[in-house]
Amino acid sequence: MTTERIQKWDREEIALVRISMAPPLRWVNSYVLRGDEGITIIDPGPHTNVSEGEWREAFAELGISAADISAIVVTHHHPDHYGMAGYMQSLSGAPVFMSERAHEETRRMWGAASTMNEELLNLYSRNGLPEAWCEQLPAHMESFISQVTPVPEVTYLSEESRFRMGGRIWLPIETGGHAPGHLSFYHTEQKIMICGDAVLPQISPNVSFLPGSDPMPLHTFMVSLDKLSAFEVDIAFPGHRNPFIYFGERTRLLIKHHEERLERIVNMLAEQPMTGYEVCAVLFGNELGIHQMRFAMSETLAHVIELIRLGQVQISEGSDRQTDVFKLV
Ligand SMILES: [Zn+2]
Numbered sequence: 001m002t003t004e005r006i007q008k009w010d011r012e013e014i015a016l017v018r019i020s021m022a023p024p025l026r027w028v029n030s031y032v033l034r035g036d037e038g039i040t041i042i043d044p045g046p047h048t049n050v051s052e053g054e055w056r057e058a059f060a061e062l063g064i065s066a067a068d069i070s071a072i073v074v075t076h077h078h079p080d081h082y083g084m085a086g087y088m089q090s091l092s093g094a095p096v097f098m099s100e101r102a103h104e105e106t107r108r109m110w111g112a113a114s115t116m117n118e119e120l121l122n123l124y125s126r127n128g129l130p131e132a133w134c135e136q137l138p139a140h141m142e143s144f145i146s147q148v149t150p151v152p153e154v155t156y157l158s159e160e161s162r163f164r165m166g167g168r169i170w171l172p173i174e175t176g177g178h179a180p181g182h183l184s185f186y187h188t189e190q191k192i193m194i195c196g197d198a199v200l201p202q203i204s205p206n207v208s209f210l211p212g213s214d215p216m217p218l219h220t221f222m223v224s225l226d227k228l229s230a231f232e233v234d235i236a237f238p239g240h241r242n243p244f245i246y247f248g249e250r251t252r253l254l255i256k257h258h259e260e261r262l263e264r265i266v267n268m269l270a271e272q273p274m275t276g277y278e279v280c281a282v283l284f285g286n287e288l289g290i291h292q293m294r295f296a297m298s299e300t301l302a303h304v305i306e307l308i309r310l311g312q313v314q315i316s317e318g319s320d321r322q323t324d325v326f327k328l329v
């Protein structure tokens, strides 16, 4: 295996393990924390044949076995973080910890009664997504099921919990916007933040509007960034890319990035009313595969919804009576 797969910090008590996932992200950062309470795995990654093999190699390199795992912690419900939790639990018997809200999202997305796939298709076609993408959506959504199987038995963590891992006590911080019920973990004395996808270096975390989930995700994301910016952080361990030291600055840059995008949409709509897809195509282009198009459409809708919340944009029915258009108030 490549030596870069595992990086270690702080007397080897915190190890970052890169687990492969689909492009464009390519890998998710899992963390293995070693302490007197045992081994804690944070965000084990998506469940695939490849990730199973990578963990076997990582366990060997770290000199641990599944039986040493005392806890599995999930920052948020996305398949690249939560997906393998049930599999890890089946190997180790360890409890899986996540927030109640994040657990609710797993059921909304993949539960037996989930209607997400139909609702998402209706939402996107109402917002003008061309048929060529709409018809790819059901199979694309189905493709995540294997990545989140088997389903773990979950124990809830909240901000009131003080959680011990890596031989120290962490403060869970619940935020939303990127994912409802997202937990970051802050160690006060050493000013370490394990931040999942709440704040990422280089990448702007996706902020998606999804039917039945957070009705105003961009507003929630901005409030969350503001909340996280209040913590003094010497090093942040993110869910993707590399650990970074400019956490506070990064939260402020992300807020600015979204404010600028909102302004850009207002300027576009000042020219003419547009469908969600038309706004999306200007912001993100339309040379996108279905995976990126889904993120682009839902991120565009999150922005337009924020402008509606701010009283700057209104929604009306297009001339075909089947598509919505957005225009300035
Ligand atoms: Zn995520």
Ligand SMILES: [Zn+2]
Pocket (backbone or CB within 6 Å): 028, 078, 080, 081, 197, 239, 240
């Ligand atoms: Zn992620």
